[in-house]
Amino acid sequence: MSRVLFIDDEIPIRETLSMYFNLKGIEVTSAATGTEARQLAEANIYDLVILDIHLGEEDGLALLDFFRQKDPKLPVIMFSSSGDDPEVIQQALAKGATACMSTTDSLDNLLKEVQRAIH
């Protein structure tokens, strides 16, 4: 079973998507803060990370750097919302993000993107 670390402080999206992925056979561990995510990443092995670009008051790009340095091969999908600056999304891709998804995408499209990145 694939293991995903999902980092997002928006509870409705994080919880619903985590439940959906779990029902589809993907084991999801969720984190609401960068600190929590770093601790989980140090203690566990994941096949993929989903990371909210705008993580509360924290910088999602800085957390992306952390994952890139920890394991350059680990797929990291950035999660953006409609209000996010397109330039920040471009910066994320330039820093090595595997892909960018939007919170307005359907759950099924998000699942397909995750499956594509894992396999």
Place this chain on the structure above:
Amino acid sequence: MKIPAFLEKISVKIAARGSKAAQIDPPRLGSPVRFPYGPFQFKAQVGKGIAYEIQASTNFKNWSSVSAGTSAGQVDFVDSEASKFSYRFYRLNLNGIYSANLVGYVTVTLPPAFAMIADPLRSANNRVAELFKEMPDGATLSKFDSRLHHLSMNKLEHGKWANPGETLGPGEGAIFFNPTSDYKSLSFVGEVEQGDFSTPVPGGFTIQSSSIPQAGRLDTELGFPIDEGDVIHLFDRDRQSYVLYPYQNHAWGSEPPIVSVGESFWVAKKSARNWIRNFYVE
């Protein structure tokens, strides 16, 4: 909850058969049932020989007469037109004396995957095993634990719910997962609550729903307390994605959130408030 004066025991004298004066108490409607093939049924005890009229409404404002007759001791009504309405509510009129309660049904559509649902009707048994007994294996019902910040998961496997005693009542909300590729239909039946309600809405994320089966704009028509910085999340059942409604600078971003009957929603509240409703049908 305060019982309105007009719903308290009313004794009036009306002319009964043979011009003899009789006292009539407002009848109570009971035994609401929605049959799988569509009709809705309820019963009421009404004194023999008393003329009655059954009225139906979808908005509690406009009532139409759907049946009339003279009681033989019990009124047993079946609405064969029920399948034409997603929700409908009923009352009994005895020559100006209305039933002490309203009953009805609410049908929600469950698309493949997720839907945010609510049961806005009070019933004798609102346990999951009773409300969702016709659902397919693999279905799940999830309520949000605001202390643990986590969605629970109650799953139906081999025809049995993991937690059959879990309840879903008016004011609560849940996320239902339909594991099939077909649209499913689910009907809630019961009594419409009336009175003065004050529902605590804590700060942070919670799932909420209207205690009364009404559709409309959340803040103005349903009276939900909205404050600067709050965000409403509605789940689009067809697109299977969330639509966010932030309330900033004392206005909704683009358009206000409109909630359907039988729908629940997420709210991220900056601070705790009470959702106050004063609902009486006259």
